[in-house]
Amino acid sequence: MFENGAPRAPYAALAKWLEAQTPEEIARKRLEAETIFRRIGITFAVYGDESASERLIPFDMVPRIFNAREWARLERGVKQRARALNAFLWDVYHRREILRAGRIPADLVLRNDAYEPAVAGISPARNVYSHVVGVDLVRTGPDEFFVLEDNCRTPSGVSYMLENREIMMRLFPELFRQNRIAPVDDYPGALRRTLASVAPPGCDGEPVIAVLTPGSFNSAYYEHSFLADQMGAELVEGQDLFVEGNSVFMRTTAGPRRVDVIYRRIDDAFLDPLCFRPDSLLGVPGLMNVYRSGGVQICSAPGAGVADDKAIYTYVPDMIRFYLGEEPILHNVPTWRCAEPDALAYVLDHLGELVVKEVHGSGGYGMLVGPAATRDEIEAYACRIRNNPGEFIAQPTLALSTTPTFVDSGLAPRHVDLRPYCLVGETVHLTPGGLTRVALREGSLVVNSSQGGGVKDTWVMAE
Incomplete structure (x- = not known):
């Protein structure tokens, strides 16, 4: 937010507004935001937390802001990456x-756990495998952005992006x-248009779209039901469908x-007990035979997860050059592949x-976040790496950007990342915004909601 002691240009108006707010007004607005989240049930499971299975997502009222020039570059880079990943798949x-x-x-590909031999040779509509690509980005300087990872199966969090904006508009009109x-409120409509654009050619009239959820006990069930409602699609479980x-x-x-298009929010292994895990009660027996024949489209396609793999991630710049004949607009974080002997030696040292x-x-x-780990934790992790080096990658601890965040003591800098959502179908569309995740613990670099992180609204300032 600040540069050389003064607010960066996109934040100037916001900084002036914040200075005019009293602590009492801020406290009242924070309580109001928490009350709204609680009322509409925006929760997330915190695995390993014995005190409660779910908790409210901490919401911070200070938005993350990008100017139009910054966003235009990010948009070009994310779209480029989404096209290359789909070409790779x-x-x-x-x-x-x-x-x-x-x-x-x-x-690295053919023996990858996420590679699905059962879908080899199947051509999904428009040759699109990943219809929603979530690209996790970090900023390390005024014009320096890096890609942390790609999410090509079922990237979550878009409901928080939409609800964050709704709450901010209610609290601070x-x-x-x-x-x-x-605006970001067209995302559900854009998602529906993307899904409809890959419907089987034989469907009559408007395609019937269903959101396939594992059920109400899933940690992201709120998002599944929210998106189905916002798209005007059916929310179904495996038992609601038959072949x-x-x-x-x-x-x-x-x-x-x-049903013409299934927006699946369950893992490959559970989609069809006749093709994948025979003990699955979440999927639809025979679904893959229909998919193979072109009678239904599954979004994102089974097998798309091989592009999520963090070892595959290190080759995305090569994919961009190979398939698109372009230089990457957004660069990866420098990464050591522990499967390579020289890289392994460096990482262990x-x-x-x-x-x-x-x-x-x-x-x-x-x-393992090395600078925050104890000697015993580092030694135990080194043992894991030596036992199976191909299962690990390593990256430097970047000087991630921070944004002002309300904590108990007032405004304080906290590390953030950004997950924009790129829709791929007949066209490639990026919503002008995304999910900004914030590490609420001082000094922490882990922003995931499942690890106690919070969320912010993301503003893209129009020209």
Whole structure:
């Protein structure tokens, strides 16, 4: 927010407004925001927390702000990355040209736990595998952005992006009158248009779209139901669907109704017990046969998770050059692949300085943040790396940007990242905003909600 002691240009109006607020007014607004979150049930599971299975998402009232120039560059970079990732996914399930060219080690892909041989040769509509790409970004300087990771299966958090904006507009309407802030409320409509654009060619009229959820006990169930409601789509569980012939049908009080597009929010392994895990009670028996025949589209496609892998992430710049013939607009964080002997030796010698991640990990679990770890934690983690080096990557502890955040003592800097949501179908669309996640503990670099992080509204200032 500040540069050389003065507010950066995008924050100037906000800084002036904050100075005019009394502590009592701020406290009242914070309580009001918490009350709204509690009333509408915006919660997230905190795994490993024995005191409660769910808690409220901490919401911070100071928004993250980008000017139009900054956002234009991010938009170009995220769209470029989404196109390359989808080209990669189509390629590795068909011709495997990038593997034959030696640009990515074949074993890294074909022996990856997320690679699904069952979908090899299947061509989804428009050759799109990942219809919602969440790209996690960090800022390290005025014009320096890096990609931390890619999320190509079912990136979560978009409901928080939308609810954050709704709450900010209710609490501070004067800020929206005084500033030209790009809207985010068209995301559900844009998502529906994206899903409809990949519907099977034989569907009659408007495609029938269903959101497939594991059920109300899932940590992201609020988001599943929220998006279904906002899109005007059906919210279904596996037991609500059945296969007949080359079609998937939904059970309704008026009789069976054909489903054309399934926006799935369950993992590949549980989609179809006849194809993947036979003990799954969450999926639909025979679903993959219908998908294979083109009778239904599954978004994102089964097998898209291989592009989520943190070892595959290190090759995305090569994908951009290979498939698009372009130089990457957004760069990866420098990364050591522990599967490589020289990189492994360096990582083991510098564990106290690095952030180490499991290549299949998510949610901030299984990480080692070297500068914040004890000697015993570092030694135990080194043992894990030596036992299976291919399961880990390491990155430097970047000087992540901070934004002012309300804490118990008042305004204080806290580290943040950003997850914008890129929709890929007939067109590639990026909502002007995203989910800003904030590490609420002082000095912490872990922003994940499941690890106790909070969220902020993200403003993109119009020209």
